[in-house]
Amino acid sequence: EAQVTQNPxxxxxxxxxxxxxxxxxxxxxxxxxxxxxxxGLGLRQIxxxxxxxVTDKGDVPEGYKVSRKEKRNFPLILESxxxxxxxxxxxxxRDNSYEQYFGPGTRLTVT
Amino acid sequence: AQSVTQLDSHVxxxxxxxxxxxxxxxxxxxxxxxxxxxxxxxxxQLLLKYTSAATLVKGINGxxxxxxxxxxxxxxxxxxxxxxxxxxxxxxxxxxxxxxxLTFGSGTRLQVQP
Numbered sequence: 001e002a003q004v005t006q007n008p009x010x011x012x013x014x015x016x017x018x019x020x021x022x023x024x025x026x027x028x029x030x031x032x033x034x035x036x037x038x039x040g041l042g043l044r045q046i047x048x049x050x051x052x053x054v055t056d057k058g059d060v061p062e063g064y065k066v067s068r069k070e071k072r073n074f075p076l077i078l079e080s081x082x083x084x085x086x087x088x089x090x091x092x093x094r095d096n097s098y099e100q101y102f103g104p105g106t107r108l109t110v111t
Numbered sequence: 112a113q114s115v116t117q118l119d120s121h122v123x124x125x126x127x128x129x130x131x132x133x134x135x136x137x138x139x140x141x142x143x144x145x146x147x148x149x150x151x152x153x154x155x156q157l158l159l160k161y162t163s164a165a166t167l168v169k170g171i172n173g174x175x176x177x178x179x180x181x182x183x184x185x186x187x188x189x190x191x192x193x194x195x196x197x198x199x200x201x202x203x204x205x206x207x208x209x210x211x212x213l214t215f216g217s218g219t220r221l222q223v224q225p
Contacts (some may be wrong), residue, residue: 033213040120040217040218041217042201042216042217042218043201043215044215094213098145098160098205098213099157100145100157104154105154
């Protein structure tokens with residue numbers, strides 16, 4: 001089954017404690033991206049990757065890092081999380097028709 | 112640059128009545144347009160997409176949308192609402208040729224009254 005998986009699904013952490021949210025896909029898509037969803041703002045892109053070792057900033061990259069060492073994985077790293085990064089995060093891939101496939105989401109709370 | 116405006120943040124209809132969720136877009140390129148639905152505490156599911164073929168696009172669960180270039184609109188409709196349609200709906204535009212392709216609207220929350 002074609003899918004995008006994210007882990008963890010829920011995470012509560014404290015300010016400044018580094019964390020990583022993993023994302024993995026089995027569709028061999030080159031394009032992957034991370035979004036955050038906040039009430040009234042829709043989804044905003046954090047980072048995206050056109051292919052292995054190719055990453056670029058989206059609309060709201062501050063406070064986040066990503067890496068793309070292999071095609072199937074695209075982890076999101078928060079080196080020093082802050083409360084304003086409390087949000088619902090989605091990983092997504094994209095096929096050649098621009099259709100995106102979303103993971104189930106990770107709800108992050110930073111206290 | 113591209114942008115999406117969903118004209119209503121909340122829409123409330125009665126079960127069995129028509130649904131209209133409005134979306135206007137701007138794009139420097141010939142856009143691809145999508146509608147996604149998000150049920151409470153769930154991920155995003157593709158309802159339908161327009162990619163420069165027929166201007167009237169049919170999606171899942173009886174939804175359809177019409178691409179009107181002259182009006183730069185892509186409104187989502189359904190003839191008869193069902194309780195299970197209650198969710199948040201996102202209009203999305205993709206007009207860039209490859210880089211930061213998608214721009215999401217802010218969402219419309221659809222409420223269906225019994």
